[in-house]
Amino acid sequence: MTQAATGTSTERTVHRRKGTGSGTGRTRSAVTLLVLAALLGVSVTAGLAIGSVHVPPGQVWGIVTHALGADWQEPDWSRARETIVVDVRAPRVLLGAVTGAGLAVIGTALQALVRNPLAEPYLLGVSSGASLGAVSVIVFGVTLFGPFSLSVAAFVGALGALLLVYATARTGGRITSSRLVLSGVAIAAVLTAVLDLLLLTTDRGNETRAVLAWTLGGLGGVNWGTLWLPSTALLLGVGVLMAQARNLNLLLAGEEAATTLGLDVARFRARLFVVLSLVTGVLVAAAGPIGFVGLMMPHIVRLFVGGDHRRVLPTAALGGAVFLVWADIAARTIAAPMEIPVGVLTALCGGPFFLWLMRRDARRGTDRGVA
């Protein structure tokens, strides 16, 4: 009895000394954001500088500012270098940043929506659905929606896969980790098989090769003319999710509790599933299915800023952007002149991370831990 009382009073003193709680959280999150923003600047510069032709960082900025119309440096570079930086590398680096940021926020939101820390568009078969949709358009030559056909089909495929996984994984209002991952894997396997079947039976040889490369995830082949679509999708996704950040927090309390806190859970989930599928579809159409970014980033940034989505979303976005820009630099340079699909590299990092996360949850013995 006496011991318990002493314990409590010690705790109180400790926490009084620590000062105000929310203030420290906000400062930490601001610092994290600033550091990540600086890191993104460095990463983008590196992405523009590194490659078969090395461009010094100072020159990179000279070229970039020149292209933006501000000449703070006398041009001392060749036309060829300018073309490499502005027309070849810049769209690719930006697509990497956009895709990384997008996948990270999608992963963050999915983890809250299905209330499971292992949720991620790639693992849940959502990316496979998007791929199948996109590839069907290529193979069957559908052009119903003009230049948007690919993205629209990818969106439909993503939404279909997401709904299927959600419906099969959910029993009695709960989704256990094992069931979620298993149905994700199974559905991804089926979708991938259908996709392979499509590719093998189609007689358009050249397209098959191109599609095959694309299904491994890669940022090549983007140009200024096609970059705006994934960028718009990212802005839409981040905008919607930031506006809904409080409601995403409520889901962490559980479905019943979220209802009593004023959230119409079924409707909210349905709407966000559509938004997330849309963004996933557009990103997959642009960069192929790139896995594990959406799994890793939310967990890593939560270590720094805690679980509040108002802080997790922007930091995860920046973290994802930094990560994928570097992953792409590695993909271009490790085996140069050959290029490794960036999805292969993210899986190399992400697979072990997934296993670590699974073990951690099992140790914590949470109710939703891997059964």
Added chain:
Amino acid sequence: MTASELSVDGVTLTAGARHLVRDVSLTARPGETIGLVGPNGSGKSSLLRTVYRVLRPDTGQVRVDGGDAWSMPVRHMARTVAAVVQDSAADFDLAVREVVAMGRTPHKRLLAGDTPEDAGLIDSALRAVDAAHLADRPFDRLSGGERQRVLIARALAQQPTLLVLDEPTNHLDIRHQLSVLGVLRRLPTTVLLALHDLNLAAYYCDRLYVLHDGEVTASGPPAEILTPRLLAEVYGVAAEVGTHPRTGAPQVTFLPEEPRG
């Protein structure tokens, strides 16, 4: 207004062919503390779920201050009715203060930040359940009892006029059982709660509803309804009911089937 009036009229709830709740009527006048008691599976939680809008009754009505609870927008409802439910929270590294801050959500507009007023309400909610010292701790590292108090603080931060709680004293040690129930008792808010412990229910509630197989078998002030006959019928055990000399509340002692020795 600080307290709402609740009236449940002829609510029936079925799951498949099974009746979870059968034709239950119940009222809570503004400021009353109403206890639901009954054995496991008697329908306490199901009845509460029809009140805090998770299970829609098949027939009957739930009315809060005269308005049909089930035709109100969920958000509007959450400004009037708060609940502490038996549903585990996820481990997403939220600090206690952030968990309690969720209670402010139904009062916030899209993208609105937390104001100093919100911070004040969160602090006083935490103080009310003796959990101010936990504010900066990660929620998922708390003990069961600490979590329960924090969840009650979250409900208080909602500034409800009706508070619904499903077994709020579960997982609590006796000191915190008494302190939590004491907090609830002192609230000006109308309180409806399911309780396991008949003695605590008898002491802290103005009136009790005894549920058995989804139906109300008795209702009224504890001293009037807690009788050996009722307890034998509902719980299937022998019991003695006396009046505690110090508290004046009914005191239930269950008698084991076979006497010791």
